[in-house]
Amino acid sequence: MSLATTPLQSAATGSPLAVAGTFASLALFLSITAHVAARNVLGDVPVKYAFVVGPIPAAVAVVFTAFELNSFVAIFLAVGLDGVAVKYLYGQSNRLSAYVTFVHVVVSIILGAVLFGLLLLLSSAPG
Template identity: 75%
Template sequence: MTILVTPLQSGAAGSPAAAVAGTFASLALFLSVTAHIAARNVLADVPVKYAFVVGPVPAAVAVVFTTFGLNAFVGILLAVALDGVAIHYLYGESPRLSTYVTFIHVVVTIILGVVVFGLLTLLSTAPT
């Protein structure tokens, strides 16, 4: 008797470079949204265009460190540091306020990331 098995996940489509580019783009978009939320909460009315410059900076660090299998702890520290430098440069605030915006960006990213991951996990277990 033959048992037919249906795979739960489809095979990889496209090249590895496309997968890395897609990962970078989605992570950069997510980090841009959280950067804008953080800046709006701390600095009030800020242009959204700055967030779309801040987001790709830590996303690039994350993708490079993950792709080449480098130390994740160093990657996190570098991403947060470069995030702070980008925030300081773009928003033109004092170093102390830029550090606070960076801290809020990290907190918002963690909270929103946990919520989105939880929702996706919950949806993946829903009956079909």
């Protein structure tokens, strides 16, 4: 008896509408987590900056996935561009911008894991 395994994602395929929907939902998610991170570190900040920060790493993720490029390079590029965007939009020092970016990464990972866990739990519920 052999068990067949399949990767979570074998190739980047899909219609342009699916790619646009993926980008939009990821950009919205990252914008929300960017605002949560900025508010926790900097205090009261305008939400409009978060809607500029969020699409940047989302675009990197979608482009690198669509062209099947190295995902480790994508992670470093997305985090780096996120930090640059935070620095210039919020007008903070390099150190504080790096801290906001770090908190943004942590909040995104935690919230993403929780949402994925809820989705997995709901999908395995008896019908």
